[in-house]
Amino acid sequence: MDDGHARCPRCLLQQRVCLCAAIPSVVTRTRIVIVRHHLERWRSSNSGRLAHLALPNSEIVDHGGPAGIAVLPPLAGAWLVFPEGEPVITPPVPPPRQLVVIDATWSQARRMFRKLAGLRGLPLLRLPDAPMPAARLRESPAPGRVSTIEAIARALRLIEGEPSAASLEALFAVAVAR
Secondary structure (H helix, E strand, O other): OOHHHOEOOOOOOEHHHOOHHHOOOOOOOOEEEEEEEHHHOOOOOOHHHHHHHHOOOEEEEEEOHHHOOOOOOOOOOEEEEOOOOOEOOOOOOOOOOEEEEEEOOHHHHHHHHHHOHHHHOOOEEEOOOOOOOOOOOOOOOOOOOOOHHHHHHHHHHHHHOHHHHHHHHHHHHHHHHO
């Protein structure tokens, strides 16, 4: 058997490019809730999984497939990171206690936003557009559309400052490089 194609059970990348040793522990005050489309669960390019592995104060909730409609945890003090409305350029006051991020393709994310009533009632945190690195895990459908881990990093930069964001962005850069 060719072990060169065996996948790491934690990061899902091939063993020869496993990211597990590079995953930092990024401690945040803000809880991160990742609502993941079921088709993303086993994709090696899923950056929401990487963010969750790095963020001890995070949770993944699967939506669709065998899991059915996502059962969201209590979302007191939560804001939804989503590209609608006016960009937020200063931290909300009071700061969100939780950030909810949809982890899906862009078309799946729009459908999930419409379908999950618990998300539609949350205040929206639209991040300002920022330059994107040329290297990507997947093609971006439009300017300013970023991966889940990049969106989490940018939101944390706005709310908590640079250290958390920089650690997640460095992890994403390693994932892209490998």
